[in-house]
Amino acid sequence: MTYQRPQLRLAPSPTAESHAFWTGGRNGELLITRCHGCGHFFHPPGPACWRCRSTDVAPEPVSGQAVVAAYTVNRQNWIPGLDPPYIVAMVELAEEPDTRLMSNVVDVAPDAISIGMAVEVFFEDWTAMSGEEHSRVWLPLFRPVKPT
Ligand SMILES: [Zn+2]
Secondary structure, eight states, rough: OOOOOOOOOOOOOOTTTTTTHHHHGGGGGGEEEEEEETTEEEEOOOOOOOOTTOOOOEEEEEOEEEEEEEEEOOOOOOOOTTTTEEEEEEEEEEEEEEEEEEEOOOOOOOOTTTTEEEEEEEEEEEEEEEEEEEEEEEEEEEEOOOOO
């Protein structure tokens, strides 16, 4: 099954805190906020670590390797241009399994995805619109790790 980019996606409107996350893909990097107080990653990005309350936090690149923790297959045509079926998944980062991202898993048939499947990040370049402002975002999407 070969992934075809949809005509449309609901692109995010990055905030100051999530800007790095949405634009790291420009350099092929998945940037996840890391706390320098306790060393843990966390997501979504925020001004303080939820574990130790340190505000010494900053985005850092991770490997982009992850596993599928939960998923659902959308079969409803909610968004014209984003054709079903597609897989909405929660993936756990290899670096920190309790750091989870909601994304789409592509390049896999809906009946072939499974919990625990190894996936890796790639990025899709989109223009986000919030009111009058346009900004480019690089959506992190995931696909199965190809056997080498
Ligand atoms: Zn911390």
